[in-house]
Amino acid sequence: MPYADSVQTAEKYASFYPECQKEVLADDHYSQLTLKNSSRFSNAAVEEGNRVVALEFNAKGTYLAYSREDGSLNLWKIKSDRTQTYSVVREVHGVGRKIHSISWHPGTHFILATVGGTSQVNIWDASTGVLVKNIGMPTEATNLKCCYDVNGKWLGVLSSSGDFYMFDADENYELASVSKLSSASVGSEDEVTALCWSPDSKQLFTGHRSGKIGIFAVSESGLKELLLTSGHTAAVNCLRIDSQNRFLVAGGDDAVCSIWNTSNMCCEMVISDFDTPIIDMDLSRDAFVLALCSETQTRIYSISSGACIFQLDQNNRVDDQKFRFYPEKMSFLTIAENECVAKYYVPKATEPPSQKEWAEADKKKKPSRKLGKLGNQSSGRRDDDPPRRGRFPKRPLRR
Numbered sequence: 001m002p003y004a005d006s007v008q009t010a011e012k013y014a015s016f017y018p019e020c021q022k023e024v025l026a027d028d029h030y031s032q033l034t035l036k037n038s039s040r041f042s043n044a045a046v047e048e049g050n051r052v053v054a055l056e057f058n059a060k061g062t063y064l065a066y067s068r069e070d071g072s073l074n075l076w077k078i079k080s081d082r083t084q085t086y087s088v089v090r091e092v093h094g095v096g097r098k099i100h101s102i103s104w105h106p107g108t109h110f111i112l113a114t115v116g117g118t119s120q121v122n123i124w125d126a127s128t129g130v131l132v133k134n135i136g137m138p139t140e141a142t143n144l145k146c147c148y149d150v151n152g153k154w155l156g157v158l159s160s161s162g163d164f165y166m167f168d169a170d171e172n173y174e175l176a177s178v179s180k181l182s183s184a185s186v187g188s189e190d191e192v193t194a195l196c197w198s199p200d201s202k203q204l205f206t207g208h209r210s211g212k213i214g215i216f217a218v219s220e221s222g223l224k225e226l227l228l229t230s231g232h233t234a235a236v237n238c239l240r241i242d243s244q245n246r247f248l249v250a251g252g253d254d255a256v257c258s259i260w261n262t263s264n265m266c267c268e269m270v271i272s273d274f275d276t277p278i279i280d281m282d283l284s285r286d287a288f289v290l291a292l293c294s295e296t297q298t299r300i301y302s303i304s305s306g307a308c309i310f311q312l313d314q315n316n317r318v319d320d321q322k323f324r325f326y327p328e329k330m331s332f333l334t335i336a337e338n339e340c341v342a343k344y345y346v347p348k349a350t351e352p353p354s355q356k357e358w359a360e361a362d363k364k365k366k367p368s369r370k371l372g373k374l375g376n377q378s379s380g381r382r383d384d385d386p387p388r389r390g391r392f393p394k395r396p397l398r399r
Contacts, residue, residue, distance in 0.1 A: 009286075009288055010288070010302050010304075010305075010309065013288065013289050013300070013302070013309055013310075013330065014309040014310065016330050016346060017300060017309070017310035017330075017344075018310065019346045020331070020344040020345060020346055021344070021345060021346065021347065022336070022342050022343075022344055023342065023343050023344075023345070024336060024340045024341070024342045025076065025084075025086075025340070025341045025342065025343065026086070027074050027076075027086060027088070027340075027341065028072070028074070028088050029050050029068060029339065029340065030340050033338055033340070049069065049339065050068050050069050050070050050339055051068065051069050051318075051319060051320050051335075051339050052066050052067070052068055052320065052322055052335055052339060052341060053066075053067045053068060053069060053098050053099060053100060053116075053320065054066060054067045054099055054100060054101055054102045054322075055067075055102070055322040055324060055333070055341070056102045056103065056104060056112075056324065057104070057324055057326065057327055057333075058104040058106075058109045058110070058112070058126075058327075059104060059106045059109060059327060060109050060327060060328075061078060061326050061327035061328060061329065062077065062078055062079075062109060062110075063075065063076065063077055063078065063104070063109065063110060063112075063126045064076040064078060064333070065102050065104070065112055065126065066102070066322075066341060067092070067098060067099030067100075067102060067114070067116070068098070068339075069098055070090075070098070071090065071091045071092060071093065071097055071098045071099070072088050072089065072090050072091075072092070073088065073089040073090075073092045073099060073114065073124070074086070074087075074088050075087045075088070075089070075126050075129060077126070077127070087129050089124075089129050092114060092116075092122065093114070093115075093116050093117050093118050093120065093122065097116060097117030097118060098116050098117060099114045099115070099116040100115060100116035100117070100143075100144055100145065101114065101115050101116065101143075101144065101145040101146045101147070102114055102146075103146045103147045103148045103155070104148065105148055105152050105169065106148060106150060106151070106152045107151075107152040108152075110125060110126045110127045111123060111124070111125060111126070111132070112124050112126055113146045113148065113155055114146070115143035115144065115145065115146045115157060116143070117142065118142065118143065119136070119137040119139065119140050119141060119142060119143060119159075120134055120135065120136060120137070120143070121134070121135035121137070121143060121146060121155070121157055121167075121173075122134055122135075123135070123173070133172075133173060135167065135173050137157075137159065137165065138175075138178075139159070139161065139163070141159040141160045141161040141163065142159065142160040143157055143158070143159050143160075144158050144159065144160055145157070145158040145195055146158075147195050147196075147197060148169070148197075149197045149201040149218075150197055150198075150199050150200070150201050151201045152169055153168065153169055153170055153201070154166050154167070154168065154169065154176075154201065154218070155167040155169050155173065156195065156197070156204070158181065158192060158195060162180060162181050162182030162190075162191070162192065163178055163179070163180060163181070164178070164179045164180075164181045164192075164204075164223060165177075165178055166178075166179070166218075166222065166223075176220055177220065177221055177222035177223075178222065179216075179222040179223035181206060181214075181216075181223070182208075188209065189208070189209055189210040190208060190209070190210065191208065191209040192206050192207070192208055192209075193207050193208060193209050193235050193236055193237060194206065194207030194236050194237060194238050194239045194250075195207075195239065196239035196240065196241050196248070197241075198241060198245055198262075199241065199242075199243050199244065199245045200245060201218060202217065202218055203215055203216065203217060203218060203226070204216045204218055204223060205239055205241065205248060206239075207231075207235075207236025207237070207238070207239050207250055207252075208235070208236060209235040209236075210235075211230065211231055211232035211233050211234055211235065211236060211252060211254070212228055212229060212230055212231060212232075212236075213228075213229055213231040213232075213236060213239075213248075213250060213260070213265075214227065214228045214229075215227040215228075215265070227265060229265060231250055231252075231258055231260075231267070232250065232252035232253070232254050232256060232258065233252075233254045233256075234252050234253035234254040234277070235252055235253040236250050236251070236252045237251055237252055237253060237277065237278060237279050237280070238250070238251045238278070238279070238280055238281045240281055240282065240283040240290075241262070241283075242283060242287035243285070243287065244287070245262055246261070246262060246263075246287075247259055247260060247261055247262060247268070247287075247303075248260040248262050248265075249281060249283060249290060251278030251279075251280075251281045251292060252277065252278060253277040253278075254277070255272065255274040255275060255276055255277055255278060255294070256270060256271070256272050256274075256278070257270070257271040257272075257274075257278055257281070257290075257292055258270055258271075259271075259303070259306075269306050271292065271301060271306055273299065273308065274292070274294050274297060275294075275296075276294040276295055276296060276297075277294060277295075278292050278293065278294055279293055279294060279295065279320065279321055280292075280293040280321055280322050280323055281293065281323065282323050282324050282325050282332075283303075283325075284325050284330070285325065285327055285328050287303060288302070288303060288304075289301065289302060289303060289309065290303055291323045291325065291332065293321040293322070293323045293334070294321065295317050295318060295319055295321060296314060296317055297311070297312075297314065298311070298312040298314060298321065298323060298334060299311045299312070300312075312334065312344075315337055316337045316338075318335045318339075320335075321334065321335055322334060322335050326343075326345075329345075330346075331343060331344060331345035331346070332344055
């Protein structure tokens with residue numbers, strides 16, 4: 001491929017991931033699991049199968065949002081000193097309705113949109129956890145996906161009827177256009193299963209249940225189909241495009257990942273190391289590495305060579321695995337055992353040791369022993385030491 005990374009960069013990534021430490025995010029789900037596993041609260045109620053449905057960072061990596069099967073929206077504020085603030089909003093779209101899709105506004109960094117289980121679109125302020133706007137749709141069709149374009153002008157919403165709605169975020173989310181992406185119902189071969197904006201917001205890429213990949217031109221009046229090509233032999237589950245609009249990556253139910261040159265839409269590389277469907281993927285911000293996930297495997301590949309540079313061992317099967325790189329970092333998030341969200345990172349060398357580490361270091365210290373006149377270690381006696389001087393000089397005794 002013409003997007004070759006340097007040997008130094010490949011070695012940097014390959015050496016980083018084996019050194020990563022795992023840390024589970026202590027959200028509400030994790031806290032309930034901890035209570036249940038303790039002897040005192042052995043009968044505590046907790047949804048063990050409370051899987052993560054959608055998970056996304058904002059563009060700056062200062063906020064993380066993910067939804068769970070119980071309908072909750074979990075929000076994390078990530079500060080520069082790596083401290084985190086957690087909050088949770090319950091029953092976001094109503095009782096028994098979970099969030100299917102999350103998208104962050106690329107300009108404000110604290111505004112996000114959610115859809116799921118209803119014909120509504122909710123706009124949230126992550127800094128307060130408050131619902132700031134509810135957008136009603138012209139039909140009763142259920143909304144499946146939402147996605148802001150890179151410039152933050154358009155909020156695209158895909159409904160179960162195959163319609164794609166474009167809302168103008170600059171005009172208080174006024175409906176600008178409605179385009180038909182699919183004329184068939186959910187579950188048909190023509191159904192759209194993945195969406196991805198181009199970096200210049202001029203095109204929309206679509207993945208279909210049939211395995212086809214589509215390209216649509218974007219204008220204020222709506223979408224216009226430019227190309228619909230055969231890409232996979234089964235449903236396309238996920239799409240990613242690099243920030244320079246050089247290549248498009250697709251992963252599907254056929255356990256294959258394909259990498260396409262966007263200038264001519266020719267497939268230039270295929271990764272077929274998986275035995276089960278590829279259900280999620282992410283591309284690093286510098287587009288040097290690609291992460292692919294199945295129910296049982298998570299692997300990171302070099303984009304230039306297609307070689308696997310790291311494999312994450314999964315102890316348990318995760319039915320709906322998620323993977324996200326931290327923006328502008330090499331660290332990442334994924335789903336661990338018991339549906340807990342876990343981050344993998346290498347601690348900075350400049351970080352101060354914890355109190356436990358300090359205590360262990362003090363225990364290992366041995367008292368220094370002085371050398372005698374012959375060069376050997378002397379005993380602990382202080383006979384050879386000069387006498388200590390007090391605060392007040394000694395005066396001769398009175399006669």
